[in-house]
Amino acid sequence: MPLYQTVAIVGPGLIGASIGLALRERGLAATVLGIGRRQVSLDAALEVGAIDRASLDVADGVADADLVILATPIRAIPALMPALAAALRPDAVLTEVASVKRSVIEMIREHLPPGRTFIPTHPMAGSERSGPRAASADLYEGAVCLFTPFPDTPEAELQRLRALWQALGARVLTLSPEDHDQAVAAVSHVPHLVAAALVAAARDEDLECAGTGFIDFTRIASGDADLWTDICRHNARAVVEATARLIETLVDAVADLVEEDYETFREFLERARERREALLAARGLIPPETP
Amino acid sequence: MPLYQTVAIVGPGLIGASIGLALRERGLAATVLGIGRRQVSLDAALEVGAIDRASLDVADGVADADLVILATPIRAIPALMPALAAALRPDAVLTEVASVKRSVIEMIREHLPPGRTFIPTHPMAGSERSGPRAASADLYEGAVCLFTPFPDTPEAELQRLRALWQALGARVLTLSPEDHDQAVAAVSHVPHLVAAALVAAARDEDLECAGTGFIDFTRIASGDADLWTDICRHNARAVVEATARLIETLVDAVADLVEEDYETFREFLERARERREALLAARGLIPPETP
Numbered sequence: 264m265p266l267y268q269t270v271a272i273v274g275p276g277l278i279g280a281s282i283g284l285a286l287r288e289r290g291l292a293a294t295v296l297g298i299g300r301r302q303v304s305l306d307a308a309l310e311v312g313a314i315d316r317a318s319l320d321v322a323d324g325v326a327d328a329d330l331v332i333l334a335t336p337i338r339a340i341p342a343l344m345p346a347l348a349a350a351l352r353p354d355a356v357l358t359e360v361a362s363v364k365r366s367v368i369e370m371i372r373e374h375l376p377p378g379r380t381f382i383p384t385h386p387m388a389g390s391e392r393s394g395p396r397a398a399s400a401d402l403y404e405g406a407v408c409l410f411t412p413f414p415d416t417p418e419a420e421l422q423r424l425r426a427l428w429q430a431l432g433a434r435v436l437t438l439s440p441e442d443h444d445q446a447v448a449a450v451s452h453v454p455h456l457v458a459a460a461l462v463a464a465a466r467d468e469d470l471e472c473a474g475t476g477f478i479d480f481t482r483i484a485s486g487d488a489d490l491w492t493d494i495c496r497h498n499a500r501a502v503v504e505a506t507a508r509l510i511e512t513l514v515d516a517v518a519d520l521v522e523e524d525y526e527t528f529r530e531f532l533e534r535a536r537e538r539r540e541a542l543l544a545a546r547g548l549i550p551p552e553t554p
Numbered sequence: 555m556p557l558y559q560t561v562a563i564v565g566p567g568l569i570g571a572s573i574g575l576a577l578r579e580r581g582l583a584a585t586v587l588g589i590g591r592r593q594v595s596l597d598a599a600l601e602v603g604a605i606d607r608a609s610l611d612v613a614d615g616v617a618d619a620d621l622v623i624l625a626t627p628i629r630a631i632p633a634l635m636p637a638l639a640a641a642l643r644p645d646a647v648l649t650e651v652a653s654v655k656r657s658v659i660e661m662i663r664e665h666l667p668p669g670r671t672f673i674p675t676h677p678m679a680g681s682e683r684s685g686p687r688a689a690s691a692d693l694y695e696g697a698v699c700l701f702t703p704f705p706d707t708p709e710a711e712l713q714r715l716r717a718l719w720q721a722l723g724a725r726v727l728t729l730s731p732e733d734h735d736q737a738v739a740a741v742s743h744v745p746h747l748v749a750a751a752l753v754a755a756a757r758d759e760d761l762e763c764a765g766t767g768f769i770d771f772t773r774i775a776s777g778d779a780d781l782w783t784d785i786c787r788h789n790a791r792a793v794v795e796a797t798a799r800l801i802e803t804l805v806d807a808v809a810d811l812v813e814e815d816y817e818t819f820r821e822f823l824e825r826a827r828e829r830r831e832a833l834l835a836a837r838g839l840i841p842p843e844t845p
Contacts, residue, residue: 387765407765436763449752449760450768456807457748457800458771459826461740462833464796464803469740470833472727474678474698477741478837480749480774481830483767488824492816499811505755506808509748510801512755516747517797520790525783533779535750539772542753542761546769 264290266427271296271328273321273343275308277390278360279334280398283313285431288400298324300339308395322350330424333359337367337493344374356420357381362447364411364440366497380420385409385443386433387451391485404432405546409447411440448501453509455491456502458484555581557718562587562619564612564634566599568681569651570625571689574604576722579691589615591630599686613641621715624650628658628784635665647711648672653738655702655731657788671711676700676734677724678742682776695723696837700738702731739792744800746782747793749775 270286272279275297286292297314298321299305305317318324325331325347335343340361351357357379361367368383375381388406390397408428412421425435438446458481465473495502519528543549561577563570566588577583588605589612590596596608609615616622616638626634631652642648648670652658659674666672679697681688699719703712716726729737749772756764786793810819834840 387763387767389767405766407763409763438763442759443763446760446763449756450764454752454768454771456804457752459823460800460803460807461745461748462826462830463822464799465740468733469737469796470829472678472698472700472729472734472737473741473833475696476678476680476774477745478830478833478839480745480771483771484823484826484830485834486823486827488820488827491823492820495811495819496814496816503808503811505760506804508755509751510804512751513747513797513801516751517794520786520794523787525787528786529779529783531754532750532775532777532782535753535775536777536779538761539753539769539775542764542769543776548769 265293266423266430267292267330269294269296269328270330270332271298271325272314272332272334273298273325273347274333274335274339275299275304275313275395276334277393277395277397277402278386278388279332280308280311280313280395281388281400281402282332282334282360282431283308284311284398284400285403286427287312287315289430291427291430292330296324296328304395308398311395311398313395313398321346325350326352328352329355331355331357333357333361333371336490337361337363337497338489340367340370344371348374348376348379351375351379353379355380356424358384358424360384360386362451362494363497364443368411368440380417381413382416382421382424383411383440384424384428385411385447386428386431387447389486391482393487393490401432403428406433408433408435409443410435410437411443412437444498444501445505448498448505449508452495452498452502453505455483455486456495456506457509458482556584557714557721558583558621560585560587560619561621561623562589562616563605563623563625564589564616564638565624565626565630566590566595566604566686567625568684568686568688568693569677569679570623571599571602571604571686572679572691572693573623573625573651573722574599575602575689575691576694577718578603578606580721582718582721583621587615587619595686599689602686602689604686604689612637616641616646617643619643620646622646622648624648624652624662627781628652628654628788629780631658631661635662639665639667639670642666642670644670646671647715649675649715651675651677653742653785654788655734659702659731671708672704673707673712673715674702674731675715675719676702676738677719677722678738680777682773684778684781692723694719697724699724699726700734701726701728702734703728735789735792736796739789739796740799743786743789743793744796746774746777747786747797748800749773
């Protein structure tokens with residue numbers, strides 16, 4: 264039985280179209296609408312089967328929906344909100360899937376009439392590719408989906424949206440927007456920055472020697488520059504703080520090398536290894552065998 | 555036709571046993587000997603088919619070989635060298651596969667009688683797993699193998715060893731030991747350090763939110779701590795310098811965020827993306843589609 268009647272996905276790119284594909288494949292919505300600014304993107308979303316119908320008009324598309332999923336890049340949100348908020352059914356649930364919560368929640372709430380149900384979420388999955396043609400119904404299998412609800416969010420609506428994400432294969436965690444922004448800075452935004460910095464800091468002659476290991480490790484540096492600028496811009500404080508913690512850790516580690524304190528250096532590597540293995544175990548992933 | 559008659563692999567762990575598997579599968583050596591300190595490891599190497607015969611005695615194992623491949627951890631080399639050098643046939647080729655060249659070359663050369671052919675190499679492939687049971691005949695397919703020969707290395711022997719690595723699927727590049735150590739610091743050793751530092755710098759509550767992206771990105775932080783301490787210790791200067799360049803790049807990037815100079819920040823990400831795509835293209839790997 265569908266969890267929602269009509270789901271409107273505003274911005275059916277990689278993230279939105281992957282939700283659409285999974286909703287349709289798993290019968291979680293009676294109808295999935297795609298709303299976008301470019302017909303070519305909507306056509307692609309229709310072709311891959313991510314949506315049932317498409318609309319270039321936000322107000323028109325949103326008017327029928329009992330669930331509206333805002334999945335555009337962050338920079339597109341402010342211009343969209345007036346029309347979206349005006350068209351939103353009073354009984355509809357509005358959710359969004361941006362990688363930053365505090366500033367995005369602010370952007371959205373200032374346009375929402377009182378009494379509307381808005382549930383911010385962040386499914387932590389993605390790819391260095393983008394667009395509906397890169398979408399996959401399995402994108403959220405095994406992923407973490409972070410929820411940052413408000414104290415007055417109706418429990419029944421929270422349950423229903425949680426059921427949707429679980430049906431998409433995600434593990435739902437709830438936390439505050441502030442905690443969210445700090446955590447994802449450390450585990451997502453700063454890793455992205457570091458991958459780009461490793462590529463940028465390498466000299467041409469270093470890259471000549473780069474093997475598949477380096478190419479794999481820096482994969483996320485091929486992500487969309489506009490998208491990631493948006494994300495880091497709207498989470499700047501937490502990104503700067505988490506980068507400072509990383510730099511401090513790196514400085515400590517190389518200081519051990521300079522001081523020839525190899526035992527402390529080894530302990531640093533060993534603790535990191537154990538911590539990652541514990542994380543693998545906690546996620547039900549098997550740590551590598553050591554025969 | 556085999557390129558070598560008897561190849562002795564000293565230390566048939568992940569790297570050595572993968573060479574053995576490929577040599578045997580591809581008929582590149584008439585006989586592959588494995589030399590190790592622990593019978594249990596040698597038994598594993600025999601079981602997976604990486605070697606034809608095993609020996610616990612370096613002198614005995616090396617005496618027959620026309621190619622000796624030293625594939626132990628760096629820290630085991632000094633103690634091994636006297637017996638190995640004494641047993642080495644005058645017409646044999648000695649090679650090694652360590653991740654560091656300058657200091658390893660020094661360790662080895664001080665024990666070698668004059669006139670012996672020693673060709674340092676570094677196949678850039680690996681895994682966070684270790685030991686012969688993690689070995690694969692395909693480990694070197696598409697990998698880069700760096701050669702740092704000496705001015706007096708006989709050209710014919712260089713050609714033969716190059717032919718071996720090419721037959722294992724690797725692309726051979728030649729450079730000086732100094733250039734090697736600086737390049738691999740930037741594209742291998744520092745990425746490893748960074749993966750460990752990201753895990754170490756994250757707080758427990760950050761790791762709660764870590765998704766598959768973070769787990770994938772930090773995979774190399776699960777590597778053996780002793781092995782990587784060895785590597786960073788013996789390449790300390792280049793690792794410290796490359797880490798400093800990375801930190802400088804990170805500081806510049808977050809400074810752009812602090813100064814709200816998003817255009818410069820975006821250009822930094824875009825340049826890194828383009829540089830990585832150029833690297834993919836240069837390696838014959840297809841860059842991700844952007845529909």
